[in-house]
Structure formats: C-alpha cells, structure tokens
Amino acid sequence: MKDFIEGSEAVARAVCLCKPGVISAYPITPQTHIVEGLAQMVADGRLKSQFVNVESEHSAASVVLGAVAVGQRVFTASSSQGLILMSEVIFNIAGMRMPVVMACVNRALSAPINIWNDLQDSMALRDSGWVQFYAENNQEAADLIFQAYRLAEDPRALIPVMVCLDGYILSHGLEVVDIPEEDKVTQFLPPFNPSEKLDTANPKSFGLLAGPDYYLEIRHDLHQTVKDALTLIPDITADFKRIFGRNSGGLVESYRLEDAEMAIVSAGSVCGTIKDTVDVLRAEGKKVGLLRIITYRPFPEELILQALAKVPMIAVLDKAVSLGASGPIYADLKAAFQGKPGKKISGYIAGLGGRDITPDTIKEIFKQLAGPEVSDQFIGLKN
Amino acid sequence: MLRVNGLRIKITAEPGSARNNKTGSWRVERRPEFRQKDCIACRLCILVCPEGIVAGKEKNSFKTDYLYCKGCGLCAAVCPKKDIEMVAEETESEK
Amino acid sequence: MPEHLLSPGHTACAGCGQSLAARLVLDAAGPNTIIVNNTGCLEVFSTTYPDTAWEVPFIHSLFENAAAVASGVEAALRQSGKLAEVRVISQAGDGGTADIGLQALSGMWERGHDILSVCYDNEAYMNTGIQRSGLTPTYTSTSTSPAGQSSTGNPRPKKNIVEIAVAHGIPYVATASAGFPLDLQKKVKKAMAIRGPKFLHVHVPCPLGWRHEPEQTYQIARLAVETGLFPMIEFENGKISGRYLIVKPKPVEDYLKPQGRFRHLFKPAAEAALKEIQELANRNIERYGLLKTAGS
Numbered sequence: 001m002k003d004f005i006e007g008s009e010a011v012a013r014a015v016c017l018c019k020p021g022v023i024s025a026y027p028i029t030p031q032t033h034i035v036e037g038l039a040q041m042v043a044d045g046r047l048k049s050q051f052v053n054v055e056s057e058h059s060a061a062s063v064v065l066g067a068v069a070v071g072q073r074v075f076t077a078s079s080s081q082g083l084i085l086m087s088e089v090i091f092n093i094a095g096m097r098m099p100v101v102m103a104c105v106n107r108a109l110s111a112p113i114n115i116w117n118d119l120q121d122s123m124a125l126r127d128s129g130w131v132q133f134y135a136e137n138n139q140e141a142a143d144l145i146f147q148a149y150r151l152a153e154d155p156r157a158l159i160p161v162m163v164c165l166d167g168y169i170l171s172h173g174l175e176v177v178d179i180p181e182e183d184k185v186t187q188f189l190p191p192f193n194p195s196e197k198l199d200t201a202n203p204k205s206f207g208l209l210a211g212p213d214y215y216l217e218i219r220h221d222l223h224q225t226v227k228d229a230l231t232l233i234p235d236i237t238a239d240f241k242r243i244f245g246r247n248s249g250g251l252v253e254s255y256r257l258e259d260a261e262m263a264i265v266s267a268g269s270v271c272g273t274i275k276d277t278v279d280v281l282r283a284e285g286k287k288v289g290l291l292r293i294i295t296y297r298p299f300p301e302e303l304i305l306q307a308l309a310k311v312p313m314i315a316v317l318d319k320a321v322s323l324g325a326s327g328p329i330y331a332d333l334k335a336a337f338q339g340k341p342g343k344k345i346s347g348y349i350a351g352l353g354g355r356d357i358t359p360d361t362i363k364e365i366f367k368q369l370a371g372p373e374v375s376d377q378f379i380g381l382k383n
Numbered sequence: 384m385l386r387v388n389g390l391r392i393k394i395t396a397e398p399g400s401a402r403n404n405k406t407g408s409w410r411v412e413r414r415p416e417f418r419q420k421d422c423i424a425c426r427l428c429i430l431v432c433p434e435g436i437v438a439g440k441e442k443n444s445f446k447t448d449y450l451y452c453k454g455c456g457l458c459a460a461v462c463p464k465k466d467i468e469m470v471a472e473e474t475e476s477e478k
Numbered sequence: 479m480p481e482h483l484l485s486p487g488h489t490a491c492a493g494c495g496q497s498l499a500a501r502l503v504l505d506a507a508g509p510n511t512i513i514v515n516n517t518g519c520l521e522v523f524s525t526t527y528p529d530t531a532w533e534v535p536f537i538h539s540l541f542e543n544a545a546a547v548a549s550g551v552e553a554a555l556r557q558s559g560k561l562a563e564v565r566v567i568s569q570a571g572d573g574g575t576a577d578i579g580l581q582a583l584s585g586m587w588e589r590g591h592d593i594l595s596v597c598y599d600n601e602a603y604m605n606t607g608i609q610r611s612g613l614t615p616t617y618t619s620t621s622t623s624p625a626g627q628s629s630t631g632n633p634r635p636k637k638n639i640v641e642i643a644v645a646h647g648i649p650y651v652a653t654a655s656a657g658f659p660l661d662l663q664k665k666v667k668k669a670m671a672i673r674g675p676k677f678l679h680v681h682v683p684c685p686l687g688w689r690h691e692p693e694q695t696y697q698i699a700r701l702a703v704e705t706g707l708f709p710m711i712e713f714e715n716g717k718i719s720g721r722y723l724i725v726k727p728k729p730v731e732d733y734l735k736p737q738g739r740f741r742h743l744f745k746p747a748a749e750a751a752l753k754e755i756q757e758l759a760n761r762n763i764e765r766y767g768l769l770k771t772a773g774s
Contacts, residue, residue, distance in 0.1 A: 021557040022550060050553040055585035059546035062539060062582065066514065066550025069537055072557055074550075092539050097394060196395055198535040198551060200510050200564055204395040205530035207521075207538035214392075214527050221391045396530035399480060401487035403529055409492065430659035431696050433490060433498040435482035451486035455493035455685075456693030469693075 002178050007138040007170035010177040011077075011103050011163070012037030014145035016047045017185040018101075021072030024052040024063035028082035029115050030167040031105040035077055057082035061089035061100075068098045069206060071197040073149065076100070079167060080107035083121045087128070093160050094129025094222065096207055099152035099192070100160040101145070106268070106319075107167040108353040116354020117167040119268060123296075123320040123328045129222050131161040131229050132297040133249065134267040138175040140294075141165040143240065143248035146180075146188055150236050153192045157232060159225055166269040168354070180244055188243045227298045251300040253292040254307045256282060260289035262369055263308060265333055266317040267293040270357050274317070277362035288366055293329065301336045308337075313344045315369040317362075319351040326376040334375075344369070350379040402451075406434065410454035413469045419443040421464040428458035428467060480533055483509060488531040490523040493692025495656040495682035495699060496571070496598045497523065502659050503567070503596055503680070506666035509534055511565050512555075514548035516574035517541035519605040520598060542578040544568045545586035545595060552591045561592060565670055569596040572613035573603045575679075576639040587646040587675045594669050594676040597639065600684035608687040612637040615707070616758060617751045618739050620687075625742035630751045635758065643677040644713045650676040651713040652720070656683060657699030658710065661722070665712070681708045689738025701733035706759035709766045723770035727763060730756045 005013075012034050015023075023042070025035035041047040050067075054060045057078050064074035078086055083104055093100050104122045108114040122132060131151060135141035141163065148161035165171060196204055210218055230251065237250040255275050257263055264274050271292040281288045291307050293300070308314055318327025325331065330347030337343050348365050351357040361379055368377065422443040429437045432447070437458055439445030445467075447458065459467040483504040490497035500520055504511065513536045515521045521538045524531040539547045548568035555561040568586065570579050575597035583595060602620045603609040610623040615636045619625040623632035643651045650672045654662040662680060669676040683699050685692045702708035705728045712720030734740040734755065743752050763769055 022553045024550065024553075050557045052549060052553050052589070054546065054549070055581060055588075058543060059549070059582050059585055062543035062546030063550035063553065065539055065543075066537070066547035066552075067554035067557075068550075069547075070512075070551050070554035070558070072554040088540060089543060096539065198512050198537055200512070200535055203398045203509075203533060203535045205398070205525050205532050205536040205538075206395055207536075208394065208396055208525045208527040208530065209522050210527035217392055218394060224391070393528070396525065396528055398530065398533045399485035400529040401485050401524065401526075401531035404487040404489065404526075406487060406489065427659075430502065431498055431656075433492070433494045433501075433695075434486040434488075435484060435498075435501045436486045438481065448486065453492035455695075456691075457493055457498075457695055460693040461696050 002176055004174055004176050005138070006033065006172050006174050007141050007165050008033030008172065009037055010138045010142040010179070011145055011165065012041070013179050014142040015075050016041050017180065017182055018073065018146065018149050018189060019047070020049055020075040022050045022052065022064060022067035023075045024054055024060045025076050025078070026054050026057045026060045026082060028057070028079045030107060030171045031077045031079040031082065031103065033171060034103055034105070038075070057086040058089060061086040061093065064100050065089060065093050065096070065098055068100055069198050071192065071194055073192045074100055075102065077103040077105065079105045080109055080121045084109065084124065087125055090125055090130065091128045097158045097222070098160060099158050101148045101152050102162050104162050104164045105167045105171045106164055114353040117169055118352045118354070119164070119320040120352070122162060122164045126297050126328060129159065129226055130297065131159060131226065131295065133161065133163050133295055134293065135163065135165045135170060136269055136271045136292065138170055138173070138177045140248050141170055142177055142179065143244070146185060147236050147240055147249045150189050151229060151232055154232060155195065157225060157229060159229065164268065169269045184243050188240060230298050230300055233295055249294060251295045252303050252307060253294060255290040255292065257289035257291060257307055257311060259287055260311050261287040262313045262315070262366055263289045263291055263311045264315045264317050264362065264365060265291045265293065265329060267296055267329065268319065270317065270319060270351065273357055273359060274362050277359040280359065281363070281366065296329070299332050304333065304336055312342065313369050314346070315365050316345065316347050317365060318347065318349050321349050321352070321376070330375065344373050346373050346377065347375045348377050348379050355380060405450050406453050407450045410452060410472060412454065412472055413456065414449065414452060414454050414472055415447055415456065415459050416468045416470045417446050418466045418468060419445065421466045423464055425463060427461045427463065431457045431461050433457065483533040484524065485531045485533060487529065488524045489526060490519070491686050493685045493695045495684060495695045496520055496600055499598055499656045499662065499680045499682045500569070502662050503666050504534065506663035507565060507567060507670055510563055511567055512551055514544045514551055514566065514568045516544040516570035516579055518571040518574050520569065520571065522605055541574055543582050544570050544574065545579060545582040548593050549586050549589065549591050552593055566593045567596060568593050569598065571604070572597060572599040572601055573611040576612045576637050584646065587643065587648050587677070590674055592673050594678060596678045596680060598680050598682045600682050600687060602687050604684050604687045613639065616755060617743060619742055620739065630742060630748055640679050640711070644716055647716060648675040648677060649715055653679045653681070653708070653710050655681040655699045655703055655708060655710060657696050657703060661710070687739065690736050694736055698733065698736060701728060704728045705730045705733045706763040706768055707733060709762045709768055711766050718766065721766055721768055724763065724768050725770045727759065727769070730759050
C-alpha cells in the first residue's frame with residue numbers, strides 16, 4: 001500500500017510488520033517519532049509486543065539485549081547522544097552475537113549541542129561489530145528494516161544490524177512509501193528461532209570472561225562473520241526483489257559511473273542531491289557519477305574497487321569527521337586504493353550539524369576535485 | 384574449524400562445566416578432616432562451604448570433596464561440636 | 479539435577495562470602511531461574527571461558543546494566559507466556575548495585591518488573607582491588623580511601639540502599655547475611671513467591687578485602703549483625719515487617735578488630751573515630767528497633 005509518510009512512520013510500520021516481541025527505547029530527537037509510532041501500535045493492539053519505557057538509552061539497548069537472548073525478536077532506536085550513551089552496550093551486543101536490529105536516526109554530536117543531521121553518531125560506532133546500512137530515502141529505510149532482520153537472525157550471521165537514516169531529512173520528511181503486505185513480509189522473513197538462548201531446559205551461560213588464550217580467536221570470528229555479510233547481503237537483496245518486486249538495499253549503488261571521469265563517493269540521503277546534480281552536469285556534457293555506499297560495515301571494498309576501477313578522480317563526501325584525521329569514508333577509501341596508482345582521491349567534509357548540502361555544494365566539490373588533492377577539506381566554511 | 388550457527392567458536396558455556404577446574408590444588412597448608420564422631424547433622428558445614436562440596440545426611444556421615452576443597456576452614460570454624468578439624472596437608476598425604 | 483546450582487571449580491578466593499551467599503540464594507530460588515549478573519567478582523570467578531559454574535541459564539553483559547538486561551529477559555518471558563514458571567534474578571556487588579548500576583536498578587524497580595535483585599555487599603570494589611564504593615562503611619581503609627597520617631579511611635557513611643529501594647514502593651525489601659544462611663534462604667523463598675520487584679541486600683565478608691582469615695567469614699558476618707552495624711530487616715509494602723532482634727548488642731570493636739581494614743582505628747589517636755562507629759551502630763539499633771526487650 002502506497003502512502004505519503006515521513007521516514008519515521010515508514011520505519012515504524014516496517015518494524016511492526018516484523019512483529020518484534022520486545023521494543024525498548026528512550027526519547028531523543030529526531031528518533032522519537034519511530035518509537036512513538038510503535039508505542040501507539042502496541043497501545044491500539046495492532047502490535048502484540050512488550051514496549052519497555054526505560055530510564056536511558058544505555059538501558060534501552062540492555063533491555064533488547066536481554067530479550068533477544070531469551071529468543072524474542074527485538075527493536076530499539078536512537079540518535080546522537082543517545083547512541084553514544086548506548087555505545088558500551090552496542091559493542092557488547094555484537095560481541096555476544098545478539099541479533100538486535102536498531103534504527104539510528106542520524107544527528108550531530110555535542111558540543112555544541114545540535115539536533116540536526118550529520119553522520120557523526122553512527123560513524124563513531126563503525127568499529128563495534130554491527131552491520132551498518134545507510135538509507136537514501138524513506139522507501140529504502142523501510143525496506144532495510146526487513147533486510148536487517150533477515151540478515152541479523154540468519155544462523156550464518158547472528159550479528160546486530162543498524163539501519164541509519166538521516167535525521168529530519170528522512171525521519172521527518174514526507175515521501176511516497178510502499179508499505180508491503182504482511183504475507184510478503186512473512187514469506188521474506190522466517191521466524192526467529194535461535195539454537196542457543198536463555199532456557200531453563202538447556203541452561204547455558206552467556207557473556208563469559210575470556211582471557212588472552214581465547215579473546216583473539218573470538219574477536220577474529222566476529223570479524224570474519226561481519227565480513228561474511230558481504231556475501232549474505234546480495235542474496236538477501238535478490239530475494240527481496242523476488243518477493244517485493246523492487247531493488248532496494250544492497251552493498252553499493254553505482255550511478256552513471258560507466259564512463260565517468262569524476263565520481264563522488266558518499267552515503268545516505270545526500271546521495272539523492274548528488275544524483276540530481278550528476279544529471280544536471282551530465283546534461284552539460286560533464287562525465288560525472290556517484291558511488292553510493294549502502295552497507296558501510298562490513299566495508300564492501302572489492303565492489304568499490306571494481307566500480308571505481310576506471311574513474312581517475314574520486315571525491316569522498318563525508319558528513320562526519322574523525323577529528324584530527326579525515327572523514328571516515330575517505331580513510332577507508334584511501335586504504336582500499338592503497339598501492340593502486342593513477343588515482344586522485346580527495347576528501348571533503350560537509351553538512352555537519354545540519355548545514356544544507358545543495359546542488360551548488362556538490363558542484364563545488366566536483367570543481368575542487370579538478371584542483372589539488374586534499375584529504376579533509378571542509379566545504380562551505382564561512383569566513 | 385566447524386562453522387556452527389555463524390560461530391566458528393562457541394561463546395557460551397555448558398552448565399556446571401567449572402567442575403573441570405580442580406581447585407583442590409589450591410590447598411597448600413591444611414585440609415578439613417571430618418572426624419565423624421560427635422556430628423549432630425546440623426548441616427551448618429554444608430550451608431557455609433563456599434564451594435558447595437560438603438555432603439552428608441545422617442549424623443557422622445558428612446565429608447568434603449578434596450578435589451575442589453580450597454582449605455578455607457569455614458566448615459571447621461562453624462562446627463558446633465568441633466567435629467571437623469583442620470589438619471596439616473602433609474600429614475594426610477603421608478598416610 | 480545437581481545438589482547445588484552453583485558448581486565447584488569456580489575461582490573465588492578461599493572463604494569467599496559472596497560465593498557461599500550466591501549458592502545459597504540460587505539453591506533457594508531453584509532451577510527454574512535465569513540469572514542476570516553485573517560485572518564483578520561473582521561473574522569473573524564463576525564464568526571463566528570456556529567454563530561456567532552455573533547450572534541455570536546465566537547471562538552477563540556489562541558492569542551497570544544487569545537490571546536492564548534482566549528487564550529485557552523478563553519482558554521476553556512475559557511475551558512468550560513463560561513468566562509463570564521461570565523466575566528472574568538480577569544480581570550485582572555493592573558497586574554494581576548502589577553506584578554504577580543504581581540508575582538501571584531504579585528503572586527496573588520503578589517499572590515494576592517481576593524480578594528479584596540481589597546485592598552481594600562486600601563493601602568495596604573487590605574485583606578491581608579493594609577500592610571504595612558508595613557502600614563502603616565509615617572509616618574503612620581501602621586502596622582508594624587508605625588510612626594514613628592525615629586520613630582515618632573512608633570519610634563517608636554507607637549509603638542506605640535499603641531505604642532507597644523501599645522508597646520505590648516495591649513490595650519486598652530485605653537484608654540478609656552470609657552469617658545467617660537459613661534466614662537468607664527463607665527470605666529468597668519469600669521474595670520469589672511475591673510478584674513484582676524485590677530487593678535483597680546480602681552482607682558478604684571478603685577475606686581478601688577485609689583482611690581477615692578465610693575461616694572467619696561466617697563469624698564476622700554474624701558480628702556485623704550482632705553489633706547493629708548491619709541491621710537484618712524486612713520491609714513489606716513500605717513498612718518494616720521483620721527484624722533480627724539483638725539481646726545484648728556486642729561492642730563494635732568485636733567486629734572491627736579482627737579485620738585489617740579497620741586496624742588503624744585501634745591506635746590511641748583514632749579513639750573518636752571508633753566512638754563514632756559505635757554511635758552508628760546505636761543509631762541503627764534505635765532506628766530499626768533491633769533491641770530485644772521483654773515482650774518483644
């Protein structure tokens with residue numbers, strides 16, 4: 001059914017169709033609409049679920065950790081400071097191999113306190129062992145929820161998944177979204193039935209202390225499994241297309257890269273603006289394109305190398321910065337192309353704290369890309 | 384390595400598997416000796432043993448498990464009949 | 479089913495009060511129990527990879543979140559209709575309960591989850607090396623509140639976590655002691671029969687941190703109660719409903735003297751401090767009506 005709805009509602013309705021048994025969250029702007037929507041669905045009896053109102057994001061993440069360990073499908077959501085407060089649990093959830101799915105409605109980090117969008121919050125947790133999906137639009141945000149559960153709960157994975165959507169731009173922005181029928185979701189997403197859970201009939205212990213003799217192997221196993229998602233995700237998106245009839249999600253998206261001489265690499269809703277600008281520039285005869293990163297962790301290095309193999313000039317647009325270094329995607333991209341000559345790769349940082357990234361910003365980046373190679377050039381700084 | 388449920392390595396533990404760790408080796412100086420003479424089966428030694436290894440039902444039937452006993456001496460200290468005695472580890476092993 | 483639900487082979491120190499109390503609690507709770515444990519000695523000595531001493535389902539996540547994880551476990555059991563048969567215990571040490579874990583615990587109590595929270599109080603951060611916590615008693619020498627030329631140890635009184643629990647309006651709050659094993663087990667059984675949040679505060683001597691001989695654990699735990707320094711009380715629905723009555727309170731010196739952590743109090747200069755501790759015991763006895771009088 002197609003509806004003109006904001007991204008938060010699209011996510012909430014997608015989550016509802018996945019029927020999580022336990023939902024827990026703490027209010028933070030701009031994530032709140034998602035969990036308010038879910039709370040209403042539970043209150044109306046449309047979703048038979050335990051909605052646990054907690055006293056902090058740290059506890060929200062801990063509640064879903066406990067519930068998924070008993071074998072219930074779970075959901076939580078957060079933004080910015082909330083996500084960072086959760087971060088201790090975020091790392092722990094991955095280490096304990098708990099298939100939690102959460103939405104991160106991306107927002108800047110304090111200080112200064114700022115409620116508007118950039119990607120600094122989720123980017124700061126890229127090393128946590130979670131799969132990270134970045135949605136371009138509301139439809140994809142909803143679709144990635146289904147795919148997130150499918151991946152997280154796959155017995156070959158058992159890793160948590162974070163669906164990231166840009167605060168306000170998507171969370172509060174209205175778009176036409178096709179919310180699927182329940183039977184299609186049931187067909188796509190099997191019931192969650194973990195082989196090991198907290199069960200008095202089979203009493204296992206979870207969350208052990210592992211010393212130097214074991215820790216390295218256990219972390220290596222988690223690392224390998226997160227990387228394995230690179231092979232699982234294409235199968236999931238193929239199956240998604242078979243059942244729902246549309247392409248959505250995946251590892252990366254190439255946009256007009258065929259003969260491109262310049263490309264921007266980025267993630268999230270800004271890619272919509274980049275696509276429009278690419279179209280305009282293409283119409284003017286400029287050979288430009290976009291590589292959109294949908295799955296940022298695991299990092300789809302091979303696909304990125306392939307997609308950009310013939311593009312000589314690459315601009316990475318990060319809506320985040322590793323302060324004192326560079327943008328995080330830029331750093332990953334440079335590492336991926338390490339030892340491969342004949343490329344100019346420049347890093348640009350824009351849009352922090354909700355500063356608009358307009359078609360003019362994108363044109364400016366293409367313009368600067370023709371100039372000297374840079375690593376951490378902020379775009380649009382006022383004098 | 385066998386791949387089970389996405390985990391090449393098991394990260395949970397089987398109930399009671401700590402029994403693999405024979406903490407009796409910690410004992411260096413002394414061990415409790417259950418004399419089984421004046422015991423009144425009050426069960427206090429069972430209740431206070433931090434390892435949970437003292438067993439017995441009838442009077443003068445109580446004993447501990449030296450595989451795990453760390454020799455803390457709590458059972459002897461609480462025995463109201465002084466029927467548990469801490470003895471030097473050597474004298475026992477010399478037997 | 480094994481005789482005890484916490485197996486031997488764990489690596490607690492010899493004479494550990496927490497290990498004996500944890501076993502007593504779990505044995506009283508029974509096999510249909512899920513344990514959620516904060517980080518701390520108990521978790522470390524019982525679940526060293528690849529082994530566990532627990533015979534029941536057990537989960538440890540972080541230092542401060544056991545109450546929140548337990549809330550999730552309880553919500554999941556409620557969702558699957560299993561809460562009638564499976565019970566949840568959330569447990570922690572004094573730091574995990576009254577300091578770093580207090581926020582999550584308060585949330586769990588306030589939300590009314592059907593969970594028994596147990597605090598094994600050995601009065602300092604023993605797992606990290608005997609640092610002071612909010613439940614460290616007045617004038618205790620710890621590694622971060624050491625006695626010295628210009629210090630008589632921890633300058634602040636023990637936080638009253640029991641009355642903090644009572645103030646949440648939860649149906650059952652009690653204190654117990656490793657020195658009174660049957661009383662402890664009776665309180666666990668009573669708590670498990672009550673629906674809603676319950677809190678049990680258990681005083682557990684730590685031979686290493688308190689610097690007493692391992693075989694003194696039981697006796698020292700009893701002396702804490704018999705001097706009035708650790709009142710054994712019960713609250714039901716906000717009102718005091720049970721107390722361990724003392725016929726003739728023992729002087730606090732009897733409790734303090736065998737413990738190295740109080741050794742500095744037995745120098746002439748520390749006479750006032752010793753007197754102050756005695757007054758704390760007297761106040762407890764008065765506040766909770768602990769003195770056994772004719773007819774009580």
